[in-house]
Amino acid sequence: MYTYNIFNDMIKLRTLFDDFFDQKPGYEASREFPPVRIKEADDKITINALVPGIPTENIDIQLADDSLVISGEKKDDYENHPYIRKERLFGEFKKTIRLPYRVKHDEIKADLANGILTISLSKSEDAKPKKIEIN
Amino acid sequence: MMTETNSKNITENRKVFHTPLADIFATEDIYSVKLEVPGVTKENLNVVIEDDELKITAESSIEENENDLKYADFSVKNFSRTFRVGNDIDRNRIDAKLENGILTLTLHKSEEVKPKKIAINQVN
Numbered sequence: 001m002y003t004y005n006i007f008n009d010m011i012k013l014r015t016l017f018d019d020f021f022d023q024k025p026g027y028e029a030s031r032e033f034p035p036v037r038i039k040e041a042d043d044k045i046t047i048n049a050l051v052p053g054i055p056t057e058n059i060d061i062q063l064a065d066d067s068l069v070i071s072g073e074k075k076d077d078y079e080n081h082p083y084i085r086k087e088r089l090f091g092e093f094k095k096t097i098r099l100p101y102r103v104k105h106d107e108i109k110a111d112l113a114n115g116i117l118t119i120s121l122s123k124s125e126d127a128k129p130k131k132i133e134i135n
Numbered sequence: 136m137m138t139e140t141n142s143k144n145i146t147e148n149r150k151v152f153h154t155p156l157a158d159i160f161a162t163e164d165i166y167s168v169k170l171e172v173p174g175v176t177k178e179n180l181n182v183v184i185e186d187d188e189l190k191i192t193a194e195s196s197i198e199e200n201e202n203d204l205k206y207a208d209f210s211v212k213n214f215s216r217t218f219r220v221g222n223d224i225d226r227n228r229i230d231a232k233l234e235n236g237i238l239t240l241t242l243h244k245s246e247e248v249k250p251k252k253i254a255i256n257q258v259n
Contacts, residue, residue: 035208050209052173052236077169078158085159088171100205115173115236 033093034070034117043123045099052115053077053088061110061119068097068119101127152192152215155238163250166224166242172214173236182231182240189218189229191238223248 034049049070051059059072071094078086102124109120155170172180172193179194193214220242228243 032208036206037204037209038206039203040205041203046203050173050236052171055235079160079167081160081162081167083158083160084166085157087156088158088169089156112235114176115171 032095033074033089034095036070036095036097038097040100043128045103045121045123047097047117047119047121049095049117049119050115051112051117054115056112059112059117061108063103063105063108066099066102068099068121070095070097070117070119103127152213154216155191155193155214157216164244166244168218168240168242170214170216170238170240171236172233172238175214175233175236175238177233180231180233180238182229184220184224184226184229187219187221189220189240189242191216191218191240193238 034051036050037048039046039048047068051072051074054072054074058075059070062069062071071092073092074090076088076090099121103121104124107122109118111118155172157171158169160167170191174195175193181190181192183190183192191214195213223244225243225245230241230243232239232241
């Protein structure tokens with residue numbers, strides 16, 4: 001049986017306000033594309049970038065000194081029909097990520113799966129502390 | 136309005152969902168909906184049509200390990216979006232395709248609403 005409780009409406013109103021502030025686009029469009037997450041542990045850096053709908057040939061990853069540059073183009077996939085809604089953004093992009101230390105140039109791995117680019121980097125030997133023997 | 140009866144669940148299980156960006160176009164036969172859902176796999180994607188609502192919910196497959204995180208433009212969140220659909224949709228004919236973080240839904244229009252050419256019989 002349902003009994004009316006005045007607080008239910010207040011909770012519903014609160015939920016409505018919470019949802020308004022919580023439910024935002026998957027990422028903020030004003031930020032530099034692509035949005036990334038950087039993790040660092042045990043001399044290894046993992047970068048996750050959101051690149052939905054971009055094939056591997058349109059993404060370019062470059063390592064310059066201690067910076068990683070992700071660039072490319074997100075080409076539109078519009079079809080020749082009247083659109084009801086156009087929210088997705090397209091265009092060229094370039095993002096430079098300054099790495100905390102030099103990385104091994106020959107141990108860089110980049111995987112693309114489900115619209116997420118995962119770049120794995122490992123710390124270069126000459127960036128590690130080195131003990132110097134005293135004669 | 137006293138329409139909601141399961142009020143005890145109001146505050147429980149509140150997950151934060153992101154609204155995926157969408158492009159929608161219509162032709163004579165179909166509606167095509169394209170949504171950006173990076174990190175979503177076929178297994179954790181749900182597309183349900185109920186009453187006059189098409190609901191898409193998806194859980195991200197990125198693992199959350201906050202200890203090692205140094206920087207983040209986005210947080211691992213789940214996607215949810217609901218579209219209101221009219222009676223012109225054939226509910227049994229909805230195709231879904233998930234490719235490289237893009238979900239494409241094709242909603243076929245029902246036969247009754249399609250433009251139909253009426254043949255004229257010649258009577259002598």
